[in-house]
Amino acid sequence: xxxxxxxxxxxxxxxxxxxxxxxxxxxxxxxxxxxxxxxxxxxxxxxxxxxxxxxxxxxxxxxxxxxxxxxxxxxxxxxxxxxxxxxxxxxxxxxxxxxxxxxxxxxxxxxxxxxxxxxxxxxxxxxxxxxxxxxxxxxxxxxxxxxxxxxxxxxxxxxxxxxxxxxxxxxxxxxxxxxxxxxxxxxxxxxxxxxxxxxxxxxxxxxxxxxxxxxxxxxxxxxxxxxxxxxxxxxxxxxxxxxxxxxxxxxxxxxxxxxxxxxxxxxxx
Amino acid sequence: xxxxxxxxxxxxxxxxxxxxxxxxxxxxxxxxxxxxxxxxxxxxxxxxxxxxxxxxxxxxxxxxxxxxxxxxxxxxxxxxxxxxxxxxxxxxxxxxxxxxxxxxxxxxxxxxxxxxxxxxxxxxxxxxxxxxxxxxxxxxxxxxx
Numbered sequence: 001x002x003x004x005x006x007x008x009x010x011x012x013x014x015x016x017x018x019x020x021x022x023x024x025x026x027x028x029x030x031x032x033x034x035x036x037x038x039x040x041x042x043x044x045x046x047x048x049x050x051x052x053x054x055x056x057x058x059x060x061x062x063x064x065x066x067x068x069x070x071x072x073x074x075x076x077x078x079x080x081x082x083x084x085x086x087x088x089x090x091x092x093x094x095x096x097x098x099x100x101x102x103x104x105x106x107x108x109x110x111x112x113x114x115x116x117x118x119x120x121x122x123x124x125x126x127x128x129x130x131x132x133x134x135x136x137x138x139x140x141x142x143x144x145x146x147x148x149x150x151x152x153x154x155x156x157x158x159x160x161x162x163x164x165x166x167x168x169x170x171x172x173x174x175x176x177x178x179x180x181x182x183x184x185x186x187x188x189x190x191x192x193x194x195x196x197x198x199x200x201x202x203x204x205x206x207x208x209x210x211x212x213x214x215x216x217x218x219x220x221x222x223x224x225x226x227x228x229x230x231x232x233x234x235x236x237x238x239x240x241x242x243x244x245x246x247x248x249x250x251x252x253x254x255x256x257x258x259x260x261x262x263x264x265x266x267x268x269x
Numbered sequence: 270x271x272x273x274x275x276x277x278x279x280x281x282x283x284x285x286x287x288x289x290x291x292x293x294x295x296x297x298x299x300x301x302x303x304x305x306x307x308x309x310x311x312x313x314x315x316x317x318x319x320x321x322x323x324x325x326x327x328x329x330x331x332x333x334x335x336x337x338x339x340x341x342x343x344x345x346x347x348x349x350x351x352x353x354x355x356x357x358x359x360x361x362x363x364x365x366x367x368x369x370x371x372x373x374x375x376x377x378x379x380x381x382x383x384x385x386x387x388x389x390x391x392x393x394x395x396x397x398x399x400x401x402x403x404x405x406x407x408x409x410x411x412x413x414x
Contacts, residue, residue: 006403029369033369142360
């Protein structure tokens with residue numbers, strides 16, 4: 001072999017660099033640097049921190065009847081989609097805001113105002129599916145890292161950031177929309193979940209339309225919808241995505257249970 | 270891959286030429302030492318020097334070209350690592366085993382290149398016509414000494 005030949009030299013160089021890569025690849029760097037454990041602990045601390053913050057501000061609904069109905073809707077979505085229901089920490093907060101959001105470490109928060117504003121349980125299921133999709137697609141941590149950076153996030157778990165940063169992160173979690181790309185991904189995933197759970201996905205699109213078309217005084221109560229931009233395009237692709245599936249629909253909860261749920265929520269105040 | 274060949278020259282370079290040729294290697298190191306780890310900076314420094322000496326004697330031009338070629342290929346490797354890191358840091362993705370392996374390979378390649386560059390700068394200053402593995406052959410095709 002003539003090592004003065006350029007082709008031979010390039011080939012040998014590629015082999016040496018490839019060999020170094022192959023050798024280094026034998027090590028489990030993720031384990032050596034404890035990457036997954038560290039990330040999981042950070043997420044857990046963030047989840048606990050922000051759950052406690054919202055809990056202090058709004059208060060969790062203590063009526064078990066209310067919780068159980070929302071829980072049954074969540075379970076109905078999780079089971080046929082092979083999502084571990086026990087992993088998701090469901091919280092129903094008492095607030096007039098029409099809102100639902102996901103927190104780090106698989107916390108799912110639903111405001112009582114959302115249930116009151118919905119016309120049927122399928123619309124609540126649509127919103128919950130959308131939030132479950134954010135959880136399953138790991139959008140929550142992605143969004144936080146994109147918006148505030150990893151150092152601020154880690155700092156907030158150790159109390160190094162001060163009140164301002166903590167409030168900003170809380171605001172991002174509860175009211176800022178995900179990027180358009182992530183929202184669309186979550187919408188499409190939500191349709192898939194709903195179809196598998198035999199719930200009409202058209203109700204999610206209807207929920208967008210209904211709220212958007214209502215003339216409501218004090219739009220600040222409609223946090224979920226005002227931060228999840230409603231557009232014909234968005235409702236259209238939900239409908240379009242639904243058409244890709246052939247599905248059957250089963251009753252989610254009985255109408256009397258739904259009426260009772262809304263009446264229990266109204267009685268909270 | 271900086272395995273070296275020492276070749277005979279058809280003429281004897283002057284002391285001034287040796288200094289300039291040696292400087293072409295040092296240029297790529299200056300940026301690193303100045304604390305600018307962004308890959309493109311090394312290339313820009315070397316390109317700048319290359320244009321400054323492109324009308325110089327063949328010996329100077331030859332070494333400036335070899336330094337430039339080595340920096341260009343290194344910049345491609347480093348840029349991949351740089352943007353991969355940016356993607357991880359700003360998109361909230363977890364790093365993977367492939368990422369760490371690439372990063373450590375990059376460290377070894379950069380370290381080798383760093384040592385080779387210093388070696389070449391010293392040897393060239395002493396009048397030795399050092400030809401790198403791959404880059405030397407490429408430079409021979411581009412510049413005649």
